[in-house]
Amino acid sequence: EADIYQTPRYLVIGTGKKITLECSQTMGHDKMYWYQQDPGMELHLIHYSYGVNSTEKGDLSSESTVSRIRTEHFPLTLESARPSHTSQYLCASTHHNVLTFGAGSRLTVL
Amino acid sequence: AQSVTQLDSHVSVSEGTPVLLRCNYSSSYSPSLFWYVQHPNKGLQLLLKYTSAATLVKGINGFEAEFKKSETSFHLTKPSAHMSDAAEYFCVVSEGAGGTSYGKLTFGQGTILTVHP
Numbered sequence: 751e752a753d754i755y756q757t758p759r760y761l762v763i764g765t766g767k768k769i770t771l772e773c774s775q776t777m778g779h780d781k782m783y784w785y786q787q788d789p790g791m792e793l794h795l796i797h798y799s800y801g802v803n804s805t806e807k808g809d810l811s812s813e814s815t816v817s818r819i820r821t822e823h824f825p826l827t828l829e830s831a832r833p834s835h836t837s838q839y840l841c842a843s844t845h846h847n848v849l850t851f852g853a854g855s856r857l858t859v860l
Numbered sequence: 861a862q863s864v865t866q867l868d869s870h871v872s873v874s875e876g877t878p879v880l881l882r883c884n885y886s887s888s889y890s891p892s893l894f895w896y897v898q899h900p901n902k903g904l905q906l907l908l909k910y911t912s913a914a915t916l917v918k919g920i921n922g923f924e925a926e927f928k929k930s931e932t933s934f935h936l937t938k939p940s941a942h943m944s945d946a947a948e949y950f951c952v953v954s955e956g957a958g959g960t961s962y963g964k965l966t967f968g969q970g971t972i973l974t975v976h977p
Contacts, residue, residue: 785967793950793967809966840904848894849952849965851904 753777756841756852763831764860771826771855773841782824783849785840786810793840799824831859862887864953866968874976879923879938881971883951886932893934894952894965895925904950910934921945946975 754775763769775782780801785793785808795808799818813835814828824843828835836859841852867882885891895907908919915927921944925936934951951968 783965792969795965842904844965848906848909849896849904850906851896853903 754841754843754850754852756839756855758855759853760856760858762858762860765830765832767831767859769828769831769857771839771841771857773824773826773852774822775824775841775843775850775852776822777843777845777850778821779843779845779850780821781844782818783842783844784808784814784816784824784826785842786812787838787840787854789838797826831857833859835859862891862953862966864951864966864968866949866951866971868971869969870972870974872974872976873941875943876940879936879941879945879973881936881949881951881973883925883934883936883968884932885934885951885953887953892954893925893927894954895919895923895934895936896950896952896967897947898950898970899947907936907949941973941975943975943977946973948972 757772782799784797786796787793794810796810796812797808797816799805805816814826816826838854838856840854842849864885893910896904897907898904907923908917910917910927918924923938927934948970950970952965954965
């Protein structure tokens with residue numbers, strides 16, 4: 751049973767819309783991450799957080815933003831979606847360096 | 861800085877034959893190493909991890925991996941492939957405590973394993 755919950759699982763929207771991908775974990779983990787995965791490609795870290803009020807940019811530049819107001823919640827926001835944002839977004843948290851992933855949010859921007 | 865290279869983008873085996881998925885890494889500090897598996901339309905699942913204990917690590921579903929510092933390798937093996945093993949496998953490295961990237965994990969490019977009947 752997943753301890754990290756991502757919603758929506760699938761989202762198809764038009765260009766210019768604002769979207770928020772939700773990520774929640776019930777394990778009390780301090781460290782949380784967002785990865786972006788294009789089909790057939792490796793995962794790229796786009797954001798991470800070491801705890802409440804901590805957010806950092808990852809290795810891959812992204813136009814998205816994140817917030818960490820509560821330990822269990824790490825939403826990702828795109829203010830104005832574009833077709834280039836079409837991808838799968840995976841949320842994860844760690845405890846002792848072991849990642850637990852959510853099921854992912856597959857975003858398609860038309 | 862840390863990096864990981866999976867040497868094969870695709871591996872194809874017959875059911876019942878051995879599996880070898882190759883992974884090389886580089887790390888400035890004593891690394892932690894992981895293998896994750898991703899089945900189609902499912903989330904990533906941890907197979908096994910190495911964190912400076914025994915160099916031969918046993919994971920779930922009969923997989924194991926051996927950490928070889930001299931070769932900077934962490935290859936994943938299984939004696940006998942099963943149809944259900946068909947998936948994409950990711951080798952992952954993380955620098956341990958004290959490294960500036962502690963807690964950040966770097967993924968390899970992935971290896972797609974196909975298992976033929």
